[in-house]
Structures are given as C-alpha cells and as structure tokens.
Amino acid sequence: ITEKSIRRTSLSKSHSKGKDDLVLQYVVNNSLREHPILTKLRLRTLEDPWSIMMVASEQAQLMANLIKLINGTKAIEIGMYTGYNALSMALAMPENGCVVACEIDDNYVNIAKPFFKEPSIKCYDLIAAGEAGTYDFVFIDADKSNYDGYYEKSLELIRKGGIIAIDNVLWSGKVVNPASDDVTSQTLDALNKKLHKDQRIELSMLTVGDGLTIAIKR
Numbered sequence: 001i002t003e004k005s006i007r008r009t010s011l012s013k014s015h016s017k018g019k020d021d022l023v024l025q026y027v028v029n030n031s032l033r034e035h036p037i038l039t040k041l042r043l044r045t046l047e048d049p050w051s052i053m054m055v056a057s058e059q060a061q062l063m064a065n066l067i068k069l070i071n072g073t074k075a076i077e078i079g080m081y082t083g084y085n086a087l088s089m090a091l092a093m094p095e096n097g098c099v100v101a102c103e104i105d106d107n108y109v110n111i112a113k114p115f116f117k118e119p120s121i122k123c124y125d126l127i128a129a130g131e132a133g134t135y136d137f138v139f140i141d142a143d144k145s146n147y148d149g150y151y152e153k154s155l156e157l158i159r160k161g162g163i164i165a166i167d168n169v170l171w172s173g174k175v176v177n178p179a180s181d182d183v184t185s186q187t188l189d190a191l192n193k194k195l196h197k198d199q200r201i202e203l204s205m206l207t208v209g210d211g212l213t214i215a216i217k218r
C-alpha cells in the first residue's frame with residue numbers, strides 16, 4: 001500500500017487546502033478531458049477505501065499524451081490498482097494497442113475487469129517470451145522496495161525512444177532528507193540518484209503529483 005501524492009486533484013481526494021489546491025483545480029478545470037468511461041471508473045474507485053492510491057487524472061492524461069506523442073501501441077503498468085491509468089493508456093492507443101497491467105490483488109483486478117474491452121488474465125515472463133525491446137511505455141507504480149528491479153526490467157522491455165514513467169519519486173518530499181529508519185524514502189532517493197547518472201536514458205523529474213520521473217531510452 002502506498003502513500004500517495006502531496007498534491008491531489010479535487011477529483012480524487014484532497015488533503016491539503018489553500019492556494020496550491022486552487023491552482024491545481026484551475027489546471028484540472030481547464031485541461032482535463034476525461035473520457036466518460038474513465039469518469040465511471042474513477043467514481044467506482046472512489047468507493048474503495050484505498051482510492052487514495054489512484055493516479056491523479058491530470059497525471060494519467062499527461063502519460064496518455066506521451067504515449068500518443070511516441071505513437072505507442074504497447075504499454076506496461078506495474079501496479080494497476082483498479083485500472084484508471086491502464087485504461088487511460090489503452091484509450092490513447094490505436095485499436096491494435098495492448099496494455100499489460102500487473103496487479104497483485106485480485107479484488108482490484110475484479111473491479112477493473114468490466115471496464116476493459118478484452119481483458120485476459122495471463123501470468124508470464126515477458127523477457128523470456130522474447131518481448132525485450134518491443135514496448136513503447138512503462139508506468140512503474142507498485143511496491144517501492146522493488147522499483148530498482150522494475151526499472152531495470154523495464155529498460156530491457158522498452159525500445160529505443162520508449163519511455164519509463166516512475167511514480168512517487170518525491171515521496172511527499174521525504175526523499176530530500178530521508179530519516180535513518182525510513183527505508184522507502186532512502187530507496188527512492190537512491191534510485192533518483194542512480195537515474196541522474198544513468199547514461200542509458202534521457203531524464204526529467206517532474207513535480208507532478210507525488211513526483212513523476214520520465215526516462216527515455218537512448
């Protein structure tokens with residue numbers, strides 16, 4: 001279970017109040033173009049006690065636009081929850097597009113399934129299946145302790161020019177000065193520093209949501 005987002009939209013759940021919220025609300029009011037099926041899934045997800053985990057709508061839209069920009073047809077999401085971002089990525093692709101969404105909790109998979117056109121449940125090793133270098137986009141948003149491993153596998157799975165987006169890289173700002181007993185903040189800080197030096201990628205770290213890293217494979 002993750003702690004999510006220092007700055008949420010009022011569309012999901014707002015915890016902070018004040019000017020930042022008003023500005024973010026303005027951004028949402030004046031840029032979000034949410035597909036009706038995504039609205040339905042978001043409202044269904046808000047009934048779940050862990051809906052705080054859902055990706056912010058404007059962040060999902062940014063990633064969908066990145067997929068369109070690179071003409072993506074194959075994407076992976078590591079940590080799907082109820083599928084808001086997975087569905088948003090699928091909607092950004094042409095008819096033959098495909099999203100592989102990984103989720104450990106069947107309850108969440110069952111919430112997601114009715115919202116997808118052709119859901120199929122499979123469990124296999126994409127690299128062993130010969131799919132290295134064939135994906136356009138990966139969104140990493142699962143257990144933080146395994147982020148480094150997910151990043152390395154994702155780098156193998158995407159093509160040159162493909163994008164890896166990594167969520168929660170600022171961890172409510174705690175990465176700035178991780179406490180000695182805060183393993184999650186230390187892990188994320190170490191990964192951020194590793195990526196900064198990683199010559200295999202182009203890099204941007206965005207202060208969107210709880211921090212979103214965009215890594216483009218060279």
Ligand SMILES: C[S@@+](CC[C@H](N)C(=O)[O-])C[C@H]1O[C@@H](n2cnc3c(N)ncnc32)[C@H](O)[C@@H]1O
Nearest residue numbers: 053054055079080081085102103104141142143
């Ligand atoms: C922050 S939520 C993901 C939110 C989602 N990306 C969205 O669009 O709303 C993290 C999810 O990762 C799942 N998760 C945690 N560890 C996992 C693992 N090892 N493999 C797959 N999913 C995992 C959790 O069950 C949870 O649903």
